[in-house]
Amino acid sequence: MDLKMDLEERLRAETWGKPSSVNDLPQRVPPDRQTQFPNFASHKNLQKREDQDPSISNYGMRIEPSFSEFNRPSECQPPLPSNPISQDRGVQMNDILQLGKTQEWDPKAMLNNLSFLEQKIHQLQELVHAIVGRRGPVLGRPDELVAQQQQLITADLTSIIIQLISTAGSLLPSVKNSLSSASTPPIRQLGQLGGILNNSGSGIGLDSNLVLPSQGGSKVPDQSNQVDPMDQSAIDNLEDHESKDDEDGDEGENLPPGSFEILQLEKEEILAPHTHFCTICGKGFKRDANLRMHMRGHGDEYKTPAALAKPHKEAGSEMMLIKRYSCPYAGCKRNKDHKKFQPLKTILCVKNHYKRTHCDKSYTCSRCNTKKFSVIADLKTHEKHCGKDKWLCSCGTTFSRKDKLFGHITLFQGHTPAIPFDENKGGLSLQGEHNEDTNKVGNVSFSFGSSTPSSGGVQNIMEDVKGNVDDPSSFFSPLSFEASNFGGFNEFTRSAFDDSEGAFSFLLQASCNYTQKNGGQSSSNNLE
């Protein structure tokens, strides 16, 4: 396993390091920073290898800060205070990624991309030349290095291909000309390409997958200059979150290294009723699916199956970092300032937690008129069972199932089942059972339906907060998923995995479709 990881890391390092070709960076990186990312478990092994081959070691070291920039924008600054360029880059990258959604496509960026590609091809040319030149005199070189160089070239080539495709992708008519779509989704297309290649068993598939992270990074320096001045206004509405994240990042230093990243939404955002807005009329929706249905009314282009299809979840979008959420309520155990802080796992958890714990219970059950809820879903769940076949303990606890009640009674001394007041129990219980069955179905469909808005909500908010910082590699084939899983992201949820698998079955078209949707939405969100 380690070996595999090793290889992956190395390849990343190579593909990343070569085009940027910064050889003196490793010296500036403080050694303690290098060990700060247990996610990159193979880090030390990597170093060992580096001893053998200094040229590669450079790339390997280089990867550390850049990855930290990439994954944890909040943390990218402290480690490299002495290097203004790199810091700049980190910020710029964030900005770009933020801008990805907010900014319209402009030919300048395109031009920039193309010139960058040109430059890159030249670099590659030089490298090949160098190899050719070295062939004769350097005889003592181990074959290993030669092979690595070959791999390096392959990787660079792949990187160029990706860049080309992504550049072309930004020109697709359905894409709302957003830079973000130019940067991420096309990558995903390629990633799928890579996945397909992988499946077909070609060795290059691995490389193409692993190359991708570097691609995002390599693009950064070139674009940063242009983007920098205009992004400030665009991210104004997100400013507070950014700063919060920075704070979090500072605090994150006290947390177990690299365990998770903490996000905190503001109260208003948590309580906002709608999270999906129509770009045309501005109508708000709670569920993306409903928005998509609504969009049909705005024209035929929204009626295509592709437009109506559920955008697949960004499976493994959190692959490179686990996000955890903090409740904005001071003093709450779920608040990051709490001594025994217990983070919340998803945005939905945040919403439900905040409403349940810190809001008035404004929804009253219409059946019993006693139970109150602050989350309407809780009310609905309760109402389904309220009065019907409710198994009640003398302590006041209710159970939906008899065996649960009996388990409870077995467990607790002195507790007894409470006897309902209606006398005709037999018939009622029968009816209750029937109802239970139908309720189950209802529940299933309900939860199924709710999964869409929740994920949608998460996605949206994440976009608001983080932009497209998510590692693009998460879009890729199962192999890349697996590979990054080795990095210790065991917490990755099962459902996400399933979804990601589902996503692989989609072809390019589907991902384009997603791009379109996502881009439209996110831009509309930002307009709000």
Added chain:
Amino acid sequence: MASLESLTEDLLVRIYKGLASDADRKSWRLVCRDFHRIDALTRSSLRVLRVEFLRSLLANYPRLDTLDLSVCPRIDDGAVAVLLTSRGSPWAFPRAAASSLSPPGRDPLAWTRGLRKLVLSRSTGLGHHGLEQVIRACAYLESVDVSHCCGFGDREAAALSCGARLREVKMDKCLGVTDVGLAKIAVGCGRLEKVSLKWCMEIGDLGVDLLCNKCVDLKFLDLSYLKVTNDSLQSIGSLPKLEVLALVGCSLIDDTGLQFLGGGCPLLRVIDMSRCNGISSCGLVSVAKGHEGLVQLNASYSLTECSSILLRCFKDLKNLNAIKIDGARVSDSAFKALSNCTSLVEIGLGKCIGATNLGLMRLVSGCVNLRVLDLTCCHSITDAAIFAISDSCRNLTCLKLESCNMITEKSLYYLGSFCLLLEELDLTDCGGINDTGLEYLSNCLELSCLKLALCPTISDKGLGHIASKCRKICEIDLYRCNGIGDDALAALSSGCKKLRRLNLSYCSDVTDRGMEYLGQLEELWDLEMRSLFNVTGVGLMALAAGCKRLADLDMKYCENVDDSGFWALAYYARNLRQINLSHCNISNMGLCMVMSNLTRLQEAKLVHLNKVTVEGFELALRTCWVRIKKVKLLAALRFKLSSDVRETLHSRGCKIRWD
């Protein structure tokens, strides 16, 4: 009297304790005031027939620990409330109050502190409020019986659960009790040792599991006819003290469940798994292997095959004294194996296919201590087998030979010669026996129960032999014995004064004269006299006037009994508890009299009464609706009766069976 007065109270108590029967004690009470006082001071159990006297009776018997209200009609919430108030009761008639020997000013509720056992069986009128009041009042109650209170449900169970000291709860056929009610009891009465849940059809695994969890002291558990599965057996297996387990008719359990039993319940002595369709010899083997101390095993009508492995297992059970494998297929070799169980006292082989003369001979060659042998429907056995049995098992007390058509008077000769301890003999449908046989049999002087139903060959003469010698007979069945007439009854009435149960149905020769003889049987308690065409009102009057204790009377198809008979019945048979008047020529007035006057009547079957109109039924039911507990009526009446009557009956806990 002077000599009597010289007896100290202490001595009198000793003598009193030697009295065996209720009748003797009754005579004792009536001797004099002192004797009455001894009775009052010593008596510990009371079976009350009428609620009217309950209060004064309770005051009179300070040592009472057992109170049986099962045959007392009109036990309801109101009665309980009055009973438990400390002030005077409306029923305390002046005379009864005057006869009270308790010192004035005594706490009228003192009895509640002494009471340990309360029988409320068939108290269908009682609701959960009343029950709870009683249970709470009798704080030291240890045993309560609410069996056959069909209307009882979880609320009543919750009321029972107030008795924290309860050790025994019998709630057979409390049809409304569910797992929830059982859970109440299990949690409230943690000291329970005996629990009977027979026919509590709503109780399932969850309740049983909880019971086993909460009441670990359980020694006796009856789950007969419940829809419990192996899960329950698993829970039961964890009971460390269980001794007796009844699982009759639990068809959902199988061998897997029995393995749990085999591994648990180290003290298990008695297990009844009759009519469990799911089990086989294999499961029984696991039970038998796990419990060497097993004393009784009942697997009747559960097994199709009795494997030799199982029978070999029985050999290792040194304490095994009763085994029932009715309905199983057994071979002669199986009998051979069974004969090794020398400790056996009781064997049930009813309807066993393969029970032959040879097999039985082998069996009794080993099991010489047999006392009870059930050979019902073992059609192939003959006198030879009976000879072997009576010769080997001299201690035999009970022999059931129903439908053993091959046996003749010779068998009775052997029995009369060797089995002198015989108490119960079932010869139902044994066509081969005759008067001579009965003469031989009359040597068995201990005989108390004789069943001669469907033996048309016996006559008055034969029964005369029995009646003249077997004085201890208390039950006799002459169903469809066409040769029986008035003379037989004359003999019975003079010889068998202890007769309590008699079945004369379809003995069509019996006339009013026979009824007059029966009237001399003071102990007669249960009489079935269906289709006696020659009996008229005169006969019934003689019977009712004579048999004061008559509680159960079935006179279906006695079409020639007229209203004069029923009037007499209503006037005399004050202890009548159950009556079947179907197909009788009773009038509106007669029915009304019977139903209103018989204040202890609890159950009446009143179908096909041609002379009774709807108004007659309506009125009759209105007169008895406070106490009647079960009534069978024609379905056609269902919509003719006023809803008032139906609802009142229902609310009083009376069950109406619509025919």
